[in-house]
Amino acid sequence: MTPLRLGTRGSKLALAQSGLVAAAFTAATGRPVELVEITTAGDRSTAPVAQLGVGVFVSALRDALVERRIDVAVHSYKDLPTAVPAALHIAAIPLREDPRDALVARDGRTLTDLPDGALVGTGAVRRIAQLNALRLPLRVTPIRGNVDTRIRRVLGPEADLDAVVLARAGIARLGRADEITETLDPMLMLPAPAQGALAVECRHDDHDLVEELGALDDGPTRAAVTAERALLATLEAGCSAPVAAYAELAEGDDGDEIYLRGAVISPDGERAIRLSRTGTPAAAAEIGKALAAELLDRGADTLFGSKE
Numbered sequence: 001m002t003p004l005r006l007g008t009r010g011s012k013l014a015l016a017q018s019g020l021v022a023a024a025f026t027a028a029t030g031r032p033v034e035l036v037e038i039t040t041a042g043d044r045s046t047a048p049v050a051q052l053g054v055g056v057f058v059s060a061l062r063d064a065l066v067e068r069r070i071d072v073a074v075h076s077y078k079d080l081p082t083a084v085p086a087a088l089h090i091a092a093i094p095l096r097e098d099p100r101d102a103l104v105a106r107d108g109r110t111l112t113d114l115p116d117g118a119l120v121g122t123g124a125v126r127r128i129a130q131l132n133a134l135r136l137p138l139r140v141t142p143i144r145g146n147v148d149t150r151i152r153r154v155l156g157p158e159a160d161l162d163a164v165v166l167a168r169a170g171i172a173r174l175g176r177a178d179e180i181t182e183t184l185d186p187m188l189m190l191p192a193p194a195q196g197a198l199a200v201e202c203r204h205d206d207h208d209l210v211e212e213l214g215a216l217d218d219g220p221t222r223a224a225v226t227a228e229r230a231l232l233a234t235l236e237a238g239c240s241a242p243v244a245a246y247a248e249l250a251e252g253d254d255g256d257e258i259y260l261r262g263a264v265i266s267p268d269g270e271r272a273i274r275l276s277r278t279g280t281p282a283a284a285a286e287i288g289k290a291l292a293a294e295l296l297d298r299g300a301d302t303l304f305g306s307k308e
């Protein structure tokens with residue numbers, strides 16, 4: 001059987017994620033998978049991600065798909081721009097990891113027992129804004145780099161930070177979950193839309209593959225991600241805006257129910273709009289759109305700052 005060519009970024013996290021998808025695909029179909037490493041503009045640059053713009057980690061993989069150098073690409077879903085190119089299709093959204101953010105702090109500390117003036121590093125405006133909104137006596141500083149680099153700044157021999165905040169999923173996929181000192185409650189730190197989820201993408205007209213990849217799809221994850229991403233798309237906020245969204249599925253009296261929370265926070269943490277909405281998984285996209293419309297009604301667009 002000809003192996004499936006699976007395109008991946010070369011970072012440790014991307015390789016871990018692609019390896020998971022490759023193993024699941026071979027288990028489901030019996031077909032072998034060949035990993036094809038693709039270098040993206042985002043990997044080559046050291047500029048802050050917010051300056052690089054939308055989808056910088058994604059476009060090289062998508063080009064490779066369209067040019068048929070690979071058959072399938074695995075992305076961190078939260079890094080995808082909200083528009084999917086017409087030629088491509090997200091054929092599977094596998095069961096997601098814990099979507100919450102996590103703290104890695106020295107001396108096993110949690111957010112509330114860090115000392116006054118502690119220096120906390122994090123990369124995303126969404127996290128900076130929510131940390132500032134907590135009104136803790138912390139100094140929040142922007143950082144970048146891969147997961148290992150960020151953790152080294154707290155636990156390494158030349159540590160210069162007291163703590164970092166990262167996606168729990170990324171730390172867990174690198175096998176370092178035991179270094180997390182606090183998994184942050186979404187009441188304190190609402191995750192990014194689709195955090196912890198993977199997008200498995202192929203060409204739209206590759207009908208047999210679309211069908212095969214369907215075996216990797218997880219229905220509840222797809223419903224949650226659909227609601228969160230519909231919220232983001234409706235806000236048209238750009239990938240570096242301080243927008244958070246988290247959908248949880250629970251069993252209600254009349255079947256499953258989605259509970260979607262959304263928040264938009266000014267980067268200084270001074271102003272925040274937080275709202276929630278419930279509905280059925282079948283209406284996931286409508287729930288996201290409706291919650292975004294409510295956020296906009298309350299002035300969410302005045303908190304974004306400049307659009308990307």
Ligand SMILES: NCc1[nH]cc(CCC(=O)O)c1CC(=O)O
Pocket residue numbers: 076077078079165166167168169170171194195196197198
């Ligand atoms: N923006 C970078 C990025 N993209 C996906 C993850 C982690 C895994 C995930 O959220 O699925 C990370 C690192 C982080 O935010 O800490």
